[in-house]
Amino acid sequence: MTLAAVIPTKHSRNPNDVLAPGVIRVIKDDGTVDPAHDPGLTDAELVALYTAMVRVRLLDDRLVSLQRQGRIGFHIGSIGEEAAILGSTFAMRKQDWVFPCYREFGSALWRGMTLQKYVDNMFGNSNDTVKGRQMPDHYCAREVNFGSISSPIGTQITQAVGFSWAAKSKGDDLVAITYFGDGATSSSEFHNGLNFAGVFKTPTIFFCRNNGWAISVPTERQTASATFAEKGAAYGIPSIRCDGNDLLAVISATREALARAARGDGPTLIEAITYRLSGHSTSDDPKAYRQETEVEEWRRRDPIARTRRLLTARGIWTDADQSAAEAAIQEEIKQAVAVAEKTPPPAQSSMFEDVYAEQPWHLREQAEYLARFPRPASKH
Amino acid sequence: MPQMNMVQAINDGLRLEMRRDPRVVVMGEDVGKVGGVFRVTAGLYDEFGDDRVIDTPLSEGGIVGTAIGMALYGLVPVPEIQFADFIFPAYDQIVSELAKFRYRSGGQYPAKLVIRTPVGGGIRGGLYHSQSPESLFIHVAGLKVVCPSNPHDAKGLLLSAIRDPDPVLFFEPKRIYRAAKGDVSESDYTVPLSKAAVVREGSQVTVIAWGAMLYEALEAANQAAGQGVEAEVIDLRTLWPLDIDTIVASVKKTGRVVVVHEAPRTCGFGGEIIALINEKAFLHLEAPPVRVTGFDTPFPYTLEMDYLPLAHRILPAIVETARY
Numbered sequence: 183m184t185l186a187a188v189i190p191t192k193h194s195r196n197p198n199d200v201l202a203p204g205v206i207r208v209i210k211d212d213g214t215v216d217p218a219h220d221p222g223l224t225d226a227e228l229v230a231l232y233t234a235m236v237r238v239r240l241l242d243d244r245l246v247s248l249q250r251q252g253r254i255g256f257h258i259g260s261i262g263e264e265a266a267i268l269g270s271t272f273a274m275r276k277q278d279w280v281f282p283c284y285r286e287f288g289s290a291l292w293r294g295m296t297l298q299k300y301v302d303n304m305f306g307n308s309n310d311t312v313k314g315r316q317m318p319d320h321y322c323a324r325e326v327n328f329g330s331i332s333s334p335i336g337t338q339i340t341q342a343v344g345f346s347w348a349a350k351s352k353g354d355d356l357v358a359i360t361y362f363g364d365g366a367t368s369s370s371e372f373h374n375g376l377n378f379a380g381v382f383k384t385p386t387i388f389f390c391r392n393n394g395w396a397i398s399v400p401t402e403r404q405t406a407s408a409t410f411a412e413k414g415a416a417y418g419i420p421s422i423r424c425d426g427n428d429l430l431a432v433i434s435a436t437r438e439a440l441a442r443a444a445r446g447d448g449p450t451l452i453e454a455i456t457y458r459l460s461g462h463s464t465s466d467d468p469k470a471y472r473q474e475t476e477v478e479e480w481r482r483r484d485p486i487a488r489t490r491r492l493l494t495a496r497g498i499w500t501d502a503d504q505s506a507a508e509a510a511i512q513e514e515i516k517q518a519v520a521v522a523e524k525t526p527p528p529a530q531s532s533m534f535e536d537v538y539a540e541q542p543w544h545l546r547e548q549a550e551y552l553a554r555f556p557r558p559a560s561k562h
Numbered sequence: 563m564p565q566m567n568m569v570q571a572i573n574d575g576l577r578l579e580m581r582r583d584p585r586v587v588v589m590g591e592d593v594g595k596v597g598g599v600f601r602v603t604a605g606l607y608d609e610f611g612d613d614r615v616i617d618t619p620l621s622e623g624g625i626v627g628t629a630i631g632m633a634l635y636g637l638v639p640v641p642e643i644q645f646a647d648f649i650f651p652a653y654d655q656i657v658s659e660l661a662k663f664r665y666r667s668g669g670q671y672p673a674k675l676v677i678r679t680p681v682g683g684g685i686r687g688g689l690y691h692s693q694s695p696e697s698l699f700i701h702v703a704g705l706k707v708v709c710p711s712n713p714h715d716a717k718g719l720l721l722s723a724i725r726d727p728d729p730v731l732f733f734e735p736k737r738i739y740r741a742a743k744g745d746v747s748e749s750d751y752t753v754p755l756s757k758a759a760v761v762r763e764g765s766q767v768t769v770i771a772w773g774a775m776l777y778e779a780l781e782a783a784n785q786a787a788g789q790g791v792e793a794e795v796i797d798l799r800t801l802w803p804l805d806i807d808t809i810v811a812s813v814k815k816t817g818r819v820v821v822v823h824e825a826p827r828t829c830g831f832g833g834e835i836i837a838l839i840n841e842k843a844f845l846h847l848e849a850p851p852v853r854v855t856g857f858d859t860p861f862p863y864t865l866e867m868d869y870l871p872l873a874h875r876i877l878p879a880i881v882e883t884a885r886y
Binding site for chain 1: 613618619621623624626627628629630631632633634635636637639651654655658659662663664665666667668669670671672703704706726727728756803804806
């Protein structure tokens with residue numbers, strides 16, 4: 183597969199955007215690497231990352247089908263963005279923190295959140311960390327330095343800045359990476375976050391997954407800037423553009439940003455050029471607003487297939503390895519789903535907990551009132 | 563015991579807590595070198611330095627958003643929003659994030675801030691330096707809302723608010739920033755949250771007020787006494803969670819209620835207070851509960867003394883309720 187010769191001068195949601203000058207690319211079409219930016223991963227690291235990408239993809243597929251069957255209420259996935267999410271997370275250190283958007287379950291899993299915990303959140307059951315209070319994909323995982331997810335766009339960006347700023351002021355060696363999509367660059371919190379980070383030189387990495395679409399609104403409706411990366415300049419923040427479907431390019435870009443932050447030289451804005459191959463969520467049908475030909479072009483640049491070519495070219499991955507890995511992952515998912523589905527929902531009274539540290543009188547009264555109304559069996 | 567005004571008492575409380583607890587940081591627009599436009603943070607920058615008394619860019623959303631991040635890291639930020647009228651760019655962070663962090667994370671990520679901000683009219687501030695938006699925050703599950711009326715309470719409530727595990731909106735009535743004076747101990751003391759104060763005892767009507775309007779309520783109550791009506795005046799001090807027990811006990815004694823607030827009437831906190839009284843003390847009521855409030859208009863400049871629920875409007879409400 184060769185990319186067409188026309189290189190856009192402005193982001194265009196065309197896969198050839200990644201050929202623009204200054205965009206970091208490492209994995210070539212034939213699976214060999216460009217040594218200029220090769221992060222030099224071991225075979226074991228490459229296999230682990232590739233397997234993690236496959237795991238995220240299979241999980242995405244399974245959760246969509248569970249939603250279609252009415253067994254879970256919702257899913258918002260990362261199909262096509264696995265390299266951007268896994269590569270950037272791989273580059274971070276254990277002591278660093280992730281301030282996620284809602285598509286980064288691959289990041290939380292890579293950092294060590296258990297699959298069971300994630301699937302429990304998908305079912306909103308009594309083992310769900312967030313006690314069934316949030317929609318699926320709005321878990322949190324403090325044990326792996328992974329923040330709390332909310333639905334409003336961009337709010338995590340300033341929080342990541344404040345968090346890493348506090349760490350810096352205490353002299354702690356810690357960097358925060360915050361994820362968001364191209365749509366969030368239009369939010370006030372993107373501006374606030376980059377502005378504060380630039381002024382106070384906080385150790386923050388702003389990781390923009392430019393996936394082409396914010397639900398139905400394309401990138402050219404988000405900005406008139408030629409790239410998302412160039413927005414960093416207005417805040418005095420260095421930017422990096424990388425091919426977001428290139429696992430090694432993403433790692434290389436994130437490592438550069440991490441090194442800058444860790445040595446005290448402040449934040450970096452990374453624009454990872456990728457593509458949302460699925461709808462925005464299970465509630466969205468992208469056929470209503472985008473051409474299948476566009477999607478097909480990007481499907482041919484699938485980051486998982488591309489990483490597999492790299493592994494194959496290195497001679498460290500066979501078809502048998504693929505079959506074995508997929509079978510093991512499917513079994514793991516099957517078991518987690520079976521356990522989560524059998525786990526009862528949270529107790530009715532839990533609705534009134536954690537609003538405040540201690541339950542005030544009015545919530546006690548409301549809990550007592552509701553206790554008179556057990557949920558009708560038909561509403562389970 | 564030294565005399566202090568509200569500004570000095572809050573300043574004293576901030577200084578005391580910053581000395582006691584190195585996690586406390588003050589941040590906001592003009593809070594550093596100049597010590598705040600009302601001078602509430604005066605001198606803190608010189609004592610605690612740029613890392614703990616932070617002049618920020620002019621962005622309320624950025625102030626509260628980054629403060630939440632600091633809180634998640636373990637600091638105890640006390641951001642100042644220069645006027646409550648300017649808090650709305652931060653409303654998303656307060657409503658969608660701060661108020662919900664503990665709940666939405668199953669208790670894993672409590673995010674605790676005390677947001678200090680001047681409220682209320684009577685300083686010729688017009689639409690954008692006069693508003694009382696307390697109801698907009700009381701309505702949001704997860705926030706606590708405090709509004710002191712005197713220097714002693716201001717310091718004691720501030721220390722309670724900073725040491726409380728939940729996020730607190732700390733509304734400072736700017737009309738009495740300097741006018742309200744009193745003895746304030748320089749020692750470490752607290753005034754508990756969610757405890758109202760009965761500041762004038764009476765048997766015939768309960769008057770509920772807070773902040774700057776407490777003084778109007780007291781003036782009206784004293785004038786009512788001249789007409790033979792003895793009103794009990796309650797200073798709520800903490801608006802939410804409300805000290806319902808003190809209110810109900812008083813209403814059971816008097817059977818009559820007047821609620822006073824500066825904020826617009828419709829969906830103002832007075833409506834909620836009266837609904838609670840109806841639910842909990844209806845059979846004790848001898849007269850319809852009455853609200854004396856601001857109006858459902860933007861806060862006017864030239865006519866601000868017509869807008870505010872001053873004593874001359876509260877007095878007839880007390881007397882008519884008593885004689886109903």
